Amino acid sequence: MLEEVAVTVDGTPVALEAELTDSLLRALRDAGRTQVTGGCEQGECGSCSVQLDGVLVASCLVPAVVCSGAEVRTAPGLLGDDLAEAFARRGAVQCGFCTPGIVVAAESVLARAKDEGHALTPPEVREALAGNLCRCTGYEGIVAAVVEVSERRASVVPGSGA
C-alpha cells in the first residue's frame, strides 16, 4: 500500500509515495529526485547521503514513511560555489557516482567546523568522509578541496560581506 509522505527537497515541496518498506532513498528516486544515488542500499557506501532536518543521514537506511514534514537537503541544495570550484579544480570527480553524497557529507562537516570557528585539518576531513566510498579518485582531490574550502571559509570574518 502506497502512503503519501510530504517533504521538502532543497526547499521545494515534494509529495513522496512510499510503501512501508521503502527507504527515503528509494522514495526520492521514484519521485524523480535522482541526484541522490544508491551504491549499496545497505548504509555502507555513503552515496545516498542527505541532510534530514539538518542531520547527515544515509537515506537508504531511513524509512520514507517516517519523514513526513521533513526538510531534505541534497547536493544541489547544499553545494557552495567555492566547493564546486575546488572539487572541479582538484580532480575530486571522475565517474561522479559518489559525488552527490560526498558533497552532502563535505558541506555537513564544513558547516560544523564553521560553527565551531575553526578550519578542518586533513585527518579531520578523512575521518568525516570515511563513510563515503569513492572507487575512482583515491580521495586525494576530495580531501584537498574540502580542506582548502574550510580554510577559506574560516578566514572570512562573519558580517564582512566577503
Place this chain on the structure above:
Amino acid sequence: MTTLDAPPTVEGAGLVGRSVARPDVPPKLDGSFEFSNDLSVPGMVFGATVRSPVARGVLRSVDTAPALAMPGVLAAFTVDDVPGDRWIGHIVRDQPVLADGEVRHHGEPIAFVVATSQAQAWRAADAVVVDIEPLEPVTDPEVALAEGAPALHPDGNVYRRLELRRGDLTERAPVEVHGTWETGRQDQAFLGPESALAVPDADGGVTVHAATQDLHLDREQVAAALGLPEELVRVRLAGVGGAFGGREDVTCQAHLAMAARALGRPVKTTYRRDESFLAHPQRHPSRYRYTIGADADGTLRYVRARVVLDGGAYASTSGPVLGSACYFAAGPYRVPAVEVVGEAVRTNNPVAGAMRGFGAVQACFGIESTLDLLAAELLIDPVELRRRNALRPGDVFPTSGQPFDATVDVVGLLDRCLALPLPDPDEVPMPAEGDPYAFPGGTGRTSTGEGVRRGVGVALGIKNHLYGSGMAEWSLASVRISAAGAVVRTAATEVGQGLTSALVQVAGDALGGMPVRVATADSEAGYAGSSSASRQTWMASGAVLSACRRAVEELALVVARRHAVDPADVGLADGRVVVAGRPLELADALGPEVVDAGGRYDAPRTHPGDPTTGQGDVHVSWMAVAHRAVVDVDTELGVAKVVQVATAQDVGRAVNPREVRGQITGGISQGVGLALTEHLDAPGGLVANGSFTDYLIPTAADMPEVVADVVEPGDPQGPLGLRGAGEPPSLSSTAAVAAALRAATGRPVTRVPARPQDLIAP
C-alpha cells in the same frame, strides 16, 4: 571535389597538456548527470534476474507460474524464450544467455522476470521455483586440470594454454631461488551497480542504453542473442558509475533487449550490490611458481614461471588475460633465457575477466616478489638488483624477444621514484600524536604502539597498452562543424576516466580553439573498441585528430567559396576563422553551412606471437612505472597501515595533468586494496562477502599519501606522444606494499591480500 595543396594553417589553442576543466563535472556535482539507473521513459517496466543459489548443478526445471500469478507481473523469460543464439560471450561464445541444462557458478542468471515496478520484479524473481540437482563443484583450478576431473563445460576445462620460450633453457646458474605466489579475487567494486534500459524501436530493432565499456561488443552479443542483424541493435552509452574492466562483459543487456522486444515496452533493471558482486567477472585469482637463476653478482640468467589462473565458470577475457599474465612474468628485466607456461582454467568459481592491469598485476606481484627473494639470498640491495637488471636501450623484451622501446627509461623511473621524499615524520608515530588514522588500526586504538614496525618496499611494473597480439585495431570518429562550433561523435566510452574532456582538448587544438562538444557515445558513430587496456585516449584521439584534419580542409574549401578567396588563405586561430588575414567569427565565416568529416586511426600492427614459443612483436609498446611503499605494521596484531606510496610513471605525454594524477591516486587505492583487504571469498564456489560491509575497499581514512613524479618523454608512435596511463598505477603498487610488509614483519607474505595472520612477526 577540390583538394588543397597544403593543409590550412591551424593555430592550436594550447589545450593539450593543460589541466582544463572537465565538461562532465558540473552536472556530476549538482546531481543532474544521468547515470544509467537514472534513465526513465514513459511506459517503462522493470526486470529482475533469477540467479543460481548453487555453484554447480543440473537445472531440472524452472517454474515461473507463481511469479506470473502475482499482480503487476508481465512476463518471465527462460532459455527457451531466447530468440537467437543461446550462447554469448566476450570473445568465446560459451556463456548461456540464461542457464541451459546446467548451472556453473553461483549467481548464474536462470530466468528474467518483468513487472510494473522494480520492487515487484524482485519479489516475482524470488517467487520463481528453480529445481536444481546439485553437483560437486570444482573450485581449485589445479583439480580442474587434473586427469579424471569432470568436464565442466562442453568446451572443456582449459580456456587457454600458453608457452613462452626464449634463449638457452638448459643451463644452470650458480644461484637459484624458488617462490610460489598467490593473488586473490579482486572485484572492480565500481560504485554504480549494473543498470540499463532497453527500448523497442519501430523498425523491429531495439536501442539499449547501457553503462558499458564497449558499445560494439555489447551490440554484437545482444544481436546474436536476439537473432537480429546488428544494424537493428543500437547501443547508446548511459552514464557510467565506474568500470575498471568490470563492464566489458554483457550482464543485463541481452535480457533487457529480449524483454523489450517481446513486450513492446521499454524495460529497465538495476542490480543490487550483492547481485553486482555475482554478475560481473572479477580479477583472476592466480598462482605463480617461479625459479630464477642468477650469477653471484645478481645478473639474471633465467626466469622460469608456471602460471595458473582461475578463470571461473565462463571464458570472458581469460584468453588475453593469460597472455598478459605470461608476457609480463619476467617484468621489465634483461633476461637471456625465459620459460613461462601458463594455463587459464575453468572452475565453478565466479567468472574471472578484465580488471585494471589485466593479468599483469598478478605477474608483477610474482616476479617482483621472487626478485626480492633473490636479493635476500645474495645479500644485494633489492633496488640495486633491479637497477642492474632493468631493460636498457637496445635490449629485447624478455618474454617475446621484441626490441624494447628505447624511450622507456626503466632505471630512470626507479631513480626518480626513490628520489621522492619519504613520509614526514620519517618514523613510526605514537598513537597519541595528532592524526589517529596515521596509526595501524585507526581510531579504534587497537594498537598500543609497541611492536609497530615500519617497512619500505619497491617494485617495478610493466605492461603493454592497446590490444596487441596481432589484433587489428582501429577507431572511427566524425566531426561536424556549424556556426555554433564543433561536435565530435565517436563510440569511445567515457567511464569516468575523463575521455570526454581529453577529446575536447584534442579537437579544440586541432580546430584552432573553436568550441567543441563531444556527443554521447553511440554505436552508430562507428567502431571504437573498448575503453580498456589503457588504450582509449590514444585510439580515440587518433581518430578525432584524423577527422579534425579533414574537417579543417573541408571548412577551408567552403569558406573560400563563400568569401571568394583562395582556400590557401583560410586558416584557424583563437577560435576564429582567418579569411585572407581577417579573423571572422565562425558564424560569419560559415553562415548556414555545415561541414562534416570522418576520420579513422589504425594502431601500429602487432604479431600474434609464434604458436610454439610466443616470440614476436606482440606489443605496440609499453607503459612502465615504479612504486615505493612505506607501511607501518603492528606485528603483534597483524594490523597494517600504508603510510605513503611514491611513484614515478611514464605517461608519454599528459593530455590533462590533473586527470593523470587522478588515475595515479585512484589506481594506487585499488593496488593498496588488493595488497591488504580485497578478496571476494567463495568457499565451495559460493560468494561469501558480496557487500561493502564485508568486501573492504579503501576509505578516505585508509588511503596513504601519494607522491608522484609524472615523466613525459613522449611516445614515438602514440598520437600527440601520449602513452596509456590508467593501468600502471595498479600494476606494481600492490607488489611494493607487499615488499614493505615483508620488510616490516620479516614474514614471507606469499599471497595478497595479506591477512593479519600473515603479518604477525615470528
